[in-house]
Structure formats: C-alpha cells, structure tokens
Amino acid sequence: MTKTSVIFIKTAFIYFLLAHFLGAILLINKAFNFNSKIWFLLPLHINIVFLGWFIQFIFGVAFWILPRYPSYEKDKTILISYFLINFSIFILFLKTSFIIIEFEKKFTDLMQLSSLIILFFGIILFVKHIRKRISLDFLLKKI
C-alpha cells in the first residue's frame, strides 16, 4: 500500500468510528429523549458517513489499486484533495456547533455552501489524478 492510501484509509477509519459514536448517541437519544438538540447531530452523522468514511475509504483504495504510472505517488494534487475534503468536513463540524449554540442561520447556511464548494474542488482534484490512470491510452500502453 502507498503512503497516500494509508493516510486516506486511516483517516476514513477514524471518521468511521466517529460516525458510529454519533449514531449511538442519536439512537440512545431516540430511546430516552434526553435532549432535542442532539438531533442537530443527525446531518453531521450523515456527512461523516458519506464524506469522511465512504469517500475517503474509496479514494484510498482506488489510489492504491488502480493501474500505476511511474512517479504517480509524487502527484501533489492527491494530498491537496485530501486536505480540501477534510477541511470541508471540519467546516461542517463548525457549522453543527454553531447551529447548537443557535447562531445566525444565514451564517451557518453560508458555511454549508462553502463546505460543499471546497469538497467539490477536492473531488475534482482526485478525479483529475485518477483520470490519467484509467484513460484508455494509458491502459493500452501498459499492455
């Protein structure tokens, strides 16, 4: 496995655990109805599952397993993609905490939007790298 894949997959594992802890809190709150504010964690739980766990795990495995070209590991776009994806999740964390303390809604909506834009660029950079490795020209040269 490559270093970049290890970074992606281990980060995904951390988000996987976090998503489960949040899910457990939500489930227990569903049983006992401790505090209605706990429901604000639901969008964060869903975002962590999809962005933190699924996307990063898939990216990590794809980077490791797809056909390789020499020096593919030196492509910095992947690490930039990693930072952008995780920064967008960090903004979602902040957004949730601002919602819990009942901050202005316009501001939290803006945070959601900026997080999605950053995530979009992160995914674009990953696709830009992976596209080279699954292009027909590259695959034919390999054969």
Added chain:
Amino acid sequence: MIIGVTIAISDIFTLPEFFYNLSPVYFHLFMIGWINQLIFGVAWWLFPLLPQKNNSSKELYKGNKYFAWSLYISLNLGLFLRAISEPYNIINPNEIFQFLLVISAILQIYSALCFVFLLWPRVYVRKSVK
C-alpha cells in the same frame, strides 16, 4: 429491498402502524447491513496481510479470527435488535424497547471498534510497492 418495497406500498395501501416507521431501519439495513458489510468483507480479503507475531514462520495472516467473527455477530445482532425495537419504540415507547435500542447501539459500537482494531494494522506502506 423488501422493506423499501413495503414502505412504498404503505404510501398506497393501509398497513399496520409498524410499517410506517421503517424508514430509518431501511436506511441502516442498506448502509450497514449491505454496503458496510461488503466493505468489511472485501477489505478483510484484500488488504495486505500481517506477519506472524512470534516470527517462527514466514507465513502471513489476516488477523484474529475470533474478533472477526465477534464483529460479524455483533454487527448483525445489533442491526436485528434495532430493526425490531426502533419502530416499536416509536409506536409504543417502553423500557424493553429502550433497553434493546441501547444494546443495539453498544453492539454496533463494538463491531466498529473490532473492524478498526482488525484492519488498522493491515493498512501500512509496503516497501516493495513502487
């Protein structure tokens, strides 16, 4: 899929109240019961193997099988308990269903910890890959 179809049918025909509270169960059976379990299975098979702890042989191994089985059992038992207790707890909240929901949460947390505990050491940089 069957639960998904049942939810769709419940929009057209009148069904017992239980079927109107199945959406979270459907979603979790799909995401954890299918997608996550598929990921677990493929990762367990595909990820690089570990060297034996005692270094007595050069054979590689996947990890502790008992933990892996306990992961499988806790994940599926946790999901099953959730599938039963979550809709009933909405219809008729009582201590039994609340207790089952807590047990389900604990079992799912345990399965997640097992998964990460088993696969974390298998995610490493192999020098031969260049």
